[in-house]
Amino acid sequence: MKRPLVFSLDLELPEPTEDDKRADLERVADALGADSLVPTISALRTLPDILRKKGFRISPVFSVHYGSTRLIETNTGSCFALAVDIGTTNIVFELVNMKDPGPSLRLQFKNPQIKYGEDLLSRIQHCMQGGLKELRDSIIAGLNEEIKRAARQAGITTKEIYAAVFSANTVMSHLLLGLDVSHIPVSPYIPVVSRALFFTTSEVELDIHPDATVYVFPNAGSYVGGDIISGILATGLHRKESPQVLIDVGTNAEIVIGTKDWILVGAGAAGPALEGGILASGTVAKEGAIYRIDIEGSGVVKYKTIGDSSPLGICGSGVIDLVAELYRVGFIDQRGRFTDSAPTVEIDGEKTFVVAKNDKAVIGINEREIENFLRSKAAMFTSLYVLTQSLGISFRDIEKFYIAGALGSGVQLKNAQLLGMLPRLPEDRFQPIGNSSLTGAGMLLRDASLLDEIEHIHSIITYREMNTDNEFMKEFPSARFIPHTNPERLG
């Protein structure tokens, strides 16, 4: 039987008799078939009374906590849990009704730590100046507020949430737990902990059920976080015979190649994010985001926004469309410079191609932004190329490319290929998987046996630092062109 990380069972227990003198807890444990049932003291204190008031028919909540099953609530009508992806920029979470396999409520909010620094390094520096508690308090407060909002939307109390699974990069995981991150950015880049951790709510100070289980994904070092491991889990590449690739582009781009026997991660590739970081007009994929752009030869721009709302900004897939279309119609050259035919306007002293306007601002892109984008795509592609080469295989040997993160939703493959972001392989080799980090966290909530798969992934993963890699350095400059100065590299 597939057992979730947290679950409620409707138990009808036999009542005690002269021939059946099992203790109350043993009765529950036997019904569950769990040798290793570990009760919380609160559950033990309420159990005898509830059992007898309910005629030995109760619906307790159990959670998996390391190797044990815990009894965390003796009787309840509901059972909710959280899957949380903590990004450096955005936090996305799902409130999962563990009793209903239907779609879950999903919420997203800005990581409140942003006020102490946009990127990881500036937050680490803040910690080194005594700001660790401040950073931790801010994310916990943000989480608690948003969890409360989600619970309200779902019509439940936060005490009905019995588990939370956190997937995040190594720094974000550390800050969530209040762990020292000051050794992470300094050679040899040592985190406090790598293994998967379980905590109780009170240790993490989340406002959910006081005995809820909190799980934090393991990391594979300072540069390969739990979000990558969770993403790998979501793709299932760790169960495959032939090589698969996961490309995850968030605030950083990460490339994973692996099979059931080995997993290699290229991490730390330079380049700003596709989302937010590149364009002044950038936005995450939310209502009003421009996600699809066509440019006619005349320079007329057609675009689509999420929810058909008035345009707010351009999200990742929109940026790829935009640069690809600019190149296709000849408004930019191979280096990303505007050609003479490009209908640009000058904004803040920069030649800018305008996509749309709203009440507040002009939504567009300038040369510096295009250059940033091309640096990002170059870093991503070069990582992919160098890793694949280092394994002695070619792109054609890779069975499947899973495209996650900002790239993972709504990107037009033909445009990404046109720009030289992705290899030139048939469309069926590519599979967009959205937020794979969040997906992996949600999968674990629904199937505790994945804990073993996570350990397996954790045990076979290795990583290759790209920032200081000679091959990477050699290949990177050619990849900054559209599509590449050595197009044979594209497969």
Place this chain on the structure above:
Amino acid sequence: MKRPLVFSLDLELPEPTEDDKRADLERVADALGADSLVPTISALRTLPDILRKKGFRISPVFSVHYGSTRLIETNTGSCFALAVDIGTTNIVFELVNMKDPGPSLRLQFKNPQIKYGEDLLSRIQHCMQGGLKELRDSIIAGLNEEIKRAARQAGITTKEIYAAVFSANTVMSHLLLGLDVSHIPVSPYIPVVSRALFFTTSEVELDIHPDATVYVFPNAGSYVGGDIISGILATGLHRKESPQVLIDVGTNAEIVIGTKDWILVGAGAAGPALEGGILASGTVAKEGAIYRIDIEGSGVVKYKTIGDSSPLGICGSGVIDLVAELYRVGFIDQRGRFTDSAPTVEIDGEKTFVVAKNDKAVIGINEREIENFLRSKAAMFTSLYVLTQSLGISFRDIEKFYIAGALGSGVQLKNAQLLGMLPRLPEDRFQPIGNSSLTGAGMLLRDASLLDEIEHIHSIITYREMNTDNEFMKEFPSARFIPHTNPERLG
């Protein structure tokens, strides 16, 4: 390697290098050789700083907690632990220096719950009237006060105590944890829990290290507590091929017969305690207690007190000497009645044989008290006889008799045999083992592998209710005589 339940190790860890990027915790786990190392959040928060301040030479404290090893303190110079035997009347505990195999500090104090009722039943009744929290609070407060006293005597702080093992009867264990005892005295006599439990300090509210491990022995039902299981552990009878007996006389008398394959406990035998309960002049074995008594034919009494102090009262072994000597010199008959030759005085309307006097009172015994004593010894002997008979074996088949509790210290075997308390077998068959419940708890502190032995004992133990046993009822009356109306029963 024998690993204690809690231990401190002096670790010299390799410092991180470019070729050794293990996380701080993984470094500790690898040195320990513990796959399942579970850190507390406090330990994780202090670990990176301590490691670097101490040049990667630290002395952390680890505890065994269910199947895992926990890291509960990152660096310490000392490691203490508590073994506690909670009796209905007395609480005895040892403060064990886990770094020093020498003798431990031992303290004893009255169970503060006594003010809510002398015996188990009256305390349970107090609970049923809403007094559970009061009973729990009183024992926790008492423990915390005495632990503080012990720490002071040992010259340590209570935060240097990293584990506590509790051995107690089922009601006492429940009250320690604040668990409902109201179903224990009512058929079919169901406790809340039987299995062994681990808690953290904060759950049990002990004033020791905040992440200390608290272990409570399992029970085998309402009438066979963790103290019996701990006592069995202390004797090692669960590892033997041939039958062994454990006789434990505390507030109640319990008889255990067993081998490595089966263990039978006779529980609930009627009769007041040897200690305290029987004599107005009774006392526990402490300074001033009369533990040895000789009576000359002339009626002159010679006695010895513990510490050669002035007499305070008579302890268990003294009572046995006294009744045996009264019988030997002909001052009482087979039924325990004073003969005409007995030099008695009248006190409070009762014929009393005086042993000693002190400033406050006369120390002696009257007929009613002798009768109570004989009822106790009859209950104990009859349980032993009936259990042995039910197994189809005789006393001679029993390899060893372990004598624990009030009987276990300083009893003269010849006198106990003269009275018909114990079978007439050679002296080498009997082995006094003092407070076996406390001994078992202390053994577990020093060797965590005994957790498996405890599970083994727990899994093979069965019990036989004596109060309602027909054989017991039939045999009991004859055993109330000295030594017995059927002396062949004595073996």
